Amino acid sequence: MEMAxxxxxxxxxxxxxxxxxxxxxSVTVEKNEAGGxxxxxWAWLVSCVLAFRDNVLxxxxxxxxxxxxxxxxxxxxxxxxLALALVSVFYYTRPLYNGVGxxxxxxxxxxxxxxxxxxxxxxxxxxxNRAAATxxxxxxxLGVHWVASKSGDTFEPFIRSxxxxxxxxAATFSxxxxxxxxxxxxxxxxxxxxxxxxxxxxYRVDALLAMAQQRVATVSIGIAIxxxxxxxxxxxxxxxxxxxxxxxxxxxxxxxxxxxxDAYFSSSPSTRDSLEGYKxxxxxxxxxxxxxxxxxxxxxxGRFGFRHPYAQYTHVGAAMRRCAYCVEALLAACARASSxxxxxxxxxxxxxHAATKRHLAGACARVAAQCARVLRExxxxxxxxxxxxxxxxxxxxxxxxxxxxxxxxxSKLTVMAAEDxxxxxxxxxxxxxxxxxxxxxxxxxxxxxxxxLATLAGFQSADDEKPGDDDPTANNKxxxxxxxxSELPQEDRIMKALDQQA
Numbered sequence: 318m319e320m321a322x323x324x325x326x327x328x329x330x331x332x333x334x335x336x337x338x339x340x341x342x343s344v345t346v347e348k349n350e351a352g353g354x355x356x357x358x359w360a361w362l363v364s365c366v367l368a369f370r371d372n373v374l375x376x377x378x379x380x381x382x383x384x385x386x387x388x389x390x391x392x393x394x395x396x397x398x399l400a401l402a403l404v405s406v407f408y409y410t411r412p413l414y415n416g417v418g419x420x421x422x423x424x425x426x427x428x429x430x431x432x433x434x435x436x437x438x439x440x441x442x443x444x445x446n447r448a449a450a451t452x453x454x455x456x457x458x459l460g461v462h463w464v465a466s467k468s469g470d471t472f473e474p475f476i477r478s479x480x481x482x483x484x485x486x487a488a489t490f491s492x493x494x495x496x497x498x499x500x501x502x503x504x505x506x507x508x509x510x511x512x513x514x515x516x517x518x519x520y521r522v523d524a525l526l527a528m529a530q531q532r533v534a535t536v537s538i539g540i541a542i543x544x545x546x547x548x549x550x551x552x553x554x555x556x557x558x559x560x561x562x563x564x565x566x567x568x569x570x571x572x573x574x575x576x577x578x579d580a581y582f583s584s585s586p587s588t589r590d591s592l593e594g595y596k597x598x599x600x601x602x603x604x605x606x607x608x609x610x611x612x613x614x615x616x617x618x619g620r621f622g623f624r625h626p627y628a629q630y631t632h633v634g635a636a637m638r639r640c641a642y643c644v645e646a647l648l649a650a651c652a653r654a655s656s657x658x659x660x661x662x663x664x665x666x667x668x669x670h671a672a673t674k675r676h677l678a679g680a681c682a683r684v685a686a687q688c689a690r691v692l693r694e695x696x697x698x699x700x701x702x703x704x705x706x707x708x709x710x711x712x713x714x715x716x717x718x719x720x721x722x723x724x725x726x727x728s729k730l731t732v733m734a735a736e737d738x739x740x741x742x743x744x745x746x747x748x749x750x751x752x753x754x755x756x757x758x759x760x761x762x763x764x765x766x767x768x769x770l771a772t773l774a775g776f777q778s779a780d781d782e783k784p785g786d787d788d789p790t791a792n793n794k795x796x797x798x799x800x801x802x803s804e805l806p807q808e809d810r811i812m813k814a815l816d817q818q819a
């Protein structure tokens with residue numbers, strides 16, 4: 318088929334296409350420029366609509382995932398709506414509306430909006446601070462109003478403005494005090510706001526006492542509704558959140574130690590979540606401090622008493638972060654050593670320290686496995702709120718034994734490497750072993766912090782809760798004793814991988 322273009326004769330005629338078909342006939346197709354622009358505009362509009370639909374679907378999928386991951390977030394939204402619906406009754410019911418002072422009922426709505434938090438601790442913290450700040454600021458403003466009203470019309474504005482300046486400056490400065498910042502920062506802000514409003518408005522308002530009483534009453538009503546909804550409707554306790562996060566981070570840290578050594582010596586692909594589990598521990602300080610501060614305000618619930626040692630959880634988290642920093646250094650050392658091995662493999666040269674690596678593989682795998690086991694025992698102790706059991710003490714003893722065994726290897730291998738002139742290549746392996754020893758030492762620090770938590774919180778003994786104590790046939794059962802042989806499958810896997818690499 319042959320195609321040719323020609324211009325139509327005439328004044329500014331539109332372009333036309335002439336198509337020749339095999340039979341010799343020709344067909345002339347006129348190109349309509351206006352129609353082409355309309356088609357392009359329609360295509361652009363359709364593409365915009367489809368892109369908007371895709372964005373809406375992706376946003377809906379993300380929102381659904383957020384709610385599915387933790388349904389309590391959706392419940393919290395329902396709780397806020399319920400609290401606002403309850404407090405709005407004071408506007409819709411005439412006796413209640415008149416009883417709280419008419420327009421003053423709006424303060425109850427504002428209180429619900431700013432006080433109701435996700436956790437019970439956060440709600441109690443804000444409710445107590447708002448109530449205390451409103452009451453103290455109201456009483457102090459009434460006292461200043463009485464003094465200013467007795468001083469005459471000339472000095473009254475100066476007394477009011479001076480008191481606002483002095484108290485606002487002092488209260489703002491107090492927010493820089495660490496204790497006040499941690500526990501009463503919100504209350505100081507409400508104090509400044511309430512005192513300034515009451516003091517300044519008292520210059521033009523005659524019934525200042527009635528206004529202060531209405532303000533305190535409506536704020537109290539809003540706080541009571543917030544506390545009732547937060548505690549009675551699917552409560553979320555900050556103490557339980559902190560407790561669960563501590564145990565979860567220990568499990569992730571244990572998986573990171575094990576995956577790091579396993580990936581280096583066996584060259585087996587490990588999941589990214591396992592290798593980077595330590596990052597959750599490193600990034601948890603802010604959330605731990607916030608949850609520990611809010612948990613102090615919560616009433617007794619479940620196994621968490623009034624004076625539960627929430628501050629000790631921050632010490633456990635600090636011990637885990639010290640261990641996580643060492644795990645991060647270990648991962649970097651393993652990555653450098655693996656990169657050197659890959660470079661030698663690409664150059665078709667076997668790694669010259671393969672023999673040294675083979676000698677250290679079993680000992681390093683045992684140390685990593687025992688460190689992970691100790692961390693998981695500590696995580697189980699926190700999760701079940703039980704003191705360290707005999708199995709946990711045995712795991713710590715076996716970790717010490719594995720570390721002593723690994724410490725004896727570098728001195729022997731140094732002589733071997735010196736004879737083979739491989740000291741530079743063996744140095745990377747010795748760095749890995751040294752960091753593993755340091756990880757084990759910091760794991761022991763985590764265990765000590767958990768033991769302190771168990772003592773302060775009064776955890777029950779795990780050995781006393783075993784069901785076998787009540788079962789007379791349990792004594793006839795042979796209980797497996799954990800030992801070095803229990804980690805043989807991982808060592809066999811690593812040794813097999815080294816054989817394949819050789």
